[in-house]
């Protein structure tokens with residue numbers, strides 16, 4: 131039996147041992163999907179706090195209930211460790227480690243490098259490896275393949291001894307209709323056999339696998355998806371600024387355009403981009419293109435507009451304060467919602483942090499409330515804040531000189547906010563359905 135046939139047989143009858151390197155927002159739900167479908171899964175993560183929490187049967191990821199973690203752990207289908215040596219036992223490994231930016235705006239490949247370095251110590255004949263982390267085109271071929279096929283002790287032939295693919299994770303945290311299980315999964319391998327092996331594995335747990343001809347096509351598909359979103363958001367943010375100068379309600383314009391049943395897709399303006407993906411991923415592509423002497427113009431323009439949105443929001447708040455005979459200096463600002471999008475507990479890259487930092491620089495006395503996020507800190511500005519408790523929120527709304535709605539969580543009662551705030555600046559049009567021409571205390575972006 132060849133290593134490929136042997137591996138395919140184990141993947142089909144689910145005796146293959148599955149390792150998930152990196153058990154965060156992406157890795158944990160993926161591990162759960164494999165475990166739910168009967169695979170034996172081991173999550174490997176250097177963060178001992180996560181391992182300890184998991185081992186108590188508690189989930190630290192909002193989309194994964196603790197009951198699921200406890201049940202899968204009890205059945206033996208899902209375990210977690212910080213010990214990389216266990217990789218030696220694995221037949222199939224997904225890499226789901228972070229791919230952030232450095233302070234300079236360049237890709238930070240250190241997590242992919244360190245995870246692959248660990249895996250290279252234990253890689254063996256008959257192993258399939260799938261990189262899931264979003265990254266620039268060429269990463270799988272240029273980084274994973276050399277490190278995994280020649281670790282100084284052995285040489286493995288890709289497509290014969292070892293099978294290497296890239297499959298981008300597309301999960302949208304907090305979403306219930308499209309999940310890790312039913313969102314089609316793009317798979318691009320170094321060879322046809324690589325894709326065949328990885329497809330056999332993933333199809334054993336996920337609904338639809340979409341094969342492409344190379345890892346680069348799969349890497350680029352993910353960047354297309356997120357660049358598409360980032361550029362359209364940049365475009366609609368600019369439209370919001372143009373509408374304000376024209377004295378036109380941007381939200382009305384968008385709704386009117388969205389009534390077209392074809393050829394238009396609705397995007398909405400906001401206080402800036404957030405999350406681990408949309409603000410970051412396109413910059414992986416523009417960085418790679420720079421190395422090829424090509425400037426990714428759409429990405430750079432959209433990035434500039436989106437990055438400026440917190441500043442634009444603060445300038446509009448200042449204007450609103452001015453209209454009320456006030457300034458920001460020494461006055462109370464209550465920010466509602468700091469998560470980067472509604473109804474989730476993720477504050478990574480959230481524009482709320484920049485909005486707060488800019489308000490503070492203007493001398494405002496800023497407090498915040500978020501039902502999902504009890505503490506925040508700004509990495510570069512070096513401050514920390516704690517959320518007001520839920521039962522103190524409405525009192526703070528009444529006392530604030532301006533309430534700034536940054537994240538439109540469903541938990542907020544918008545008619546009540548309108549009733550109690552003296553001035554409400556709404557960056558998301560959450561109050562749109564409740565305001566009319568006689569509402570004077572609400573200003574929308």
Ligand SMILES: NC(=O)c1ccc[n+]([C@@H]2O[C@H](COP(=O)([O-])OP(=O)(O)OC[C@H]3O[C@@H](n4cnc5c(N)ncnc54)[C@H](O)[C@@H]3O)[C@@H](O)[C@H]2O)c1
Pocket residue numbers: 151152153154155156157174175176177180226227228229241244245262263264265299300301302303406407
């Ligand atoms: N969060 C999302 O919504 C989302 C969606 C699609 C794609 N992605 C991409 O998926 C990747 C992972 O993102 P995430 O949100 O799960 O990140 P995360 O920070 O939530 O999780 C990453 C995990 O990897 C662990 N880790 C760090 N170094 C490691 C190493 N050397 N070996 C093993 N584990 C290591 C960390 O401790 C952490 O638990 C990124 O490339 C991201 O761009 C994320």
